[in-house]
Amino acid sequence: MKKLTLFAGLLMTAFTFAQGSPDYGGGLKVNLNEDGSKYFRIxxxxxVWAQHNSDRPLDANGNEQSDLNFSLRRARVLMYAQVSKDFLILTHFGLNSLNADNMSPTGTSDGAQLFFHDVWAQYSLGKNHAIGGGLHYWNGISRLNNQSTLNIMTLDNQRQAWATLGLSDQFARHLGVYAKGSFGKFQYRVSVNEAETNNLQAGTTPVDGGGATYTGRRLLGSKDAGKAYAGYFEYGFFDNESNFLPYKVGSYLGTKKVFNVGAGFFMHPNGSVIADANGNLRGEDVNIFAVDAFYDAPLGTKGGALTAYALYQNTDYGKDFRLGTTYETGSMLHAHLGYLLPLKMKYKLQPYIAFDNRQIDAIDDNASQFGIGTNLFLSGHNSKLTLEYQSLKYATSSNVNTITLQAMIYL
Known part of the structure; x- marks a missing residue:
């Protein structure tokens, strides 16, 4: 019992450190027995976003749109329970990007609907390894594809790094089985998953001379195109990071010294489809690979801290695949850098910059994005304000410039 109590205590301490809050403690944890070895946590x-964008296109009726808009970027509830050190169940539900255009009078529109983000059950295989299954977030590819939305350093995650969202999965979660664990400072996560049938291209069919479409399971069948495989592997040189849950910390705010290098993959055989002149369909494999490095450590003796991240991602969705300005066959370099100022005050400031460059095969051109912003931590990540200016240049189009103010609180 003492060992189980110590494990639970260390786990809650790890969560506290990850958020960098002096007031938060262990959060809402309900013990189910006297020593706290059986519990659930909520x-x-x-x-909430206030966003200014002077480059918004005309609406469907040809009217000008407001430069200033408000939205609910995320509203979530996550609960997990451990009634034995050998078993864990996690449930996560909520909504995303609720705004005036997707609200409805009675809250029944798609945008207003709550849905399950994660539901999985897990079984321990000894102290450092586990297997599980369900709707899960034990993703491959990179750290950003496993990013927690609670402690992102920048305003939001780098969108192209969530490389399968809505294509083979439901909002970055696959339905399948996974294994995860560690050997000393080496951590791994691998999974075998069902690929989604009704994805963002549910009404699309490839045409001769056009690029591939992500329609393999729907057009070729689940036997040939039904499964996807993913993995992410990393080595930590300094402090160990928790892999109790899959969500990767974006910034530790000086509470840990971390330097990790990683590599990951996502493979979906026959995930995409192309057509010839006679209308015959042929599957194309989807292959995504990435390498990345994450550094987060205190700097100096007065409370400063540095956060740095770099990612290279090679993305192959099939020949000349392109969907909007988000998904393309090609490659990407991304980096961001932030510095927690060593101010002798209750509130903390963390200015940051971010940049990425994408090479796009279908148009033989590039897209680049630059962001500069700052976090004002009122109580670590648990209560913060983020202000960011972002500029996107896509091929030959004009720059799209956006200023966003985010207010975030979590228990």
Whole structure:
């Protein structure tokens, strides 16, 4: 019992450090027995945006749109329970990007609907390894594809790094089985999953001379195109990071010294489809690979801290695949850098910059994005304000410039 109590205590301490809050403690944790070895924990958070964008296109009726808009970026509730050190169940539900255009009078539109983000059950295989299954977030590819939305350093995650969202999965979660664990400072996560049938291209069919479409399971069948495989592997040189849950910390705010290098993959055989002149369909494999490095450590003796991240991602969705300005066959370099200022005050400031460059095969051109912003931590990540200016240049189009203010609180 003492060992189980110590494990639970260390786990809650790890969560506290990850958020960098002096007031938060262990959060809402309900013990189910006297020593706290059986418990459940509930996390709730909300992110509200005020966004100014002077480059918005005309609406469907040809009218000009407001430069200033408000939205509920995320509203989530997550609960997990451990009634034995050998078993764990996690449930996570909420909504995303609720705004005036997707609200409805009675809250029944798609945008207003709550849905399950994660539901999985897990079984321990000894102290450092586990297997599980369900709707899960034990993703491959990179750290950003496993990013927690509670402690992102920048305003939001780098969108192209969530490389399968809505294509083979439901909002970055696959339905399948996974294994995860560690050997000393080496951590791994691998999974075998069902690929989604009704994805963002549910009404699309490839045409001769056009690029591939992500329609393999729907057009070729689940036997040939039904499964996807993913993995992410990393080595930590300094402090160990928790892999109790899959969500990767974006910034530790000086509470840990971390330097990790990683590599990951996502493979979906026959995930995409192309057509010839006679209308015959042929599957194309989807292959995504990435390498990345994450550094987060205190700097100096006065409370400063540095956060740095770099990612290279090679993305192959099939020949000349392109969907909007989000998904393309090609490659990407991304980096961001932030510095927690060593101010002798209750509140903390963390200015940051971010940049990425994408090479796009279908148009033989590039897209680049630059962001500069700052976090004002009122109580670590548990209560913060983020202000960011972002500029996107896509091929030959004009720059799209956006200023966003986010208010976030989570319990």
């Amino acid at each position: 996390i709730s958070w909300a992110q």
